[in-house]
Amino acid sequence: MKTMKKQQTPLIIPEDFQFALNNNTKAKEYFEKLPPSHKREYLGYVNEGKKPETRARHIAKTMEALSSK
Secondary structure (H helix, E strand, O other): OOOOOOOOOOOOOOHHHHHHHHOOHHHHHHHHHOOHHHHHHHHHHHHHOOOHHHHHHHHHHHHHHHHOO
8 A cells, every 4th residue: 555745845045034044154054954854943942922023023033043953
């Protein structure tokens, strides 16, 4: 019996997160090497922020974490 592989939804990177990645070379290099599941985790954290201030804070923390790897 064959098992069906789960369909992955395409990874959508928000503009503000992409802008932050483009301004942080080290974080961008590390993020691009991550598997899609890890990228989804980071993007999920960023998208949790509903208010612009919260979202900006989540992006800043994510950039800090990615660039320290």
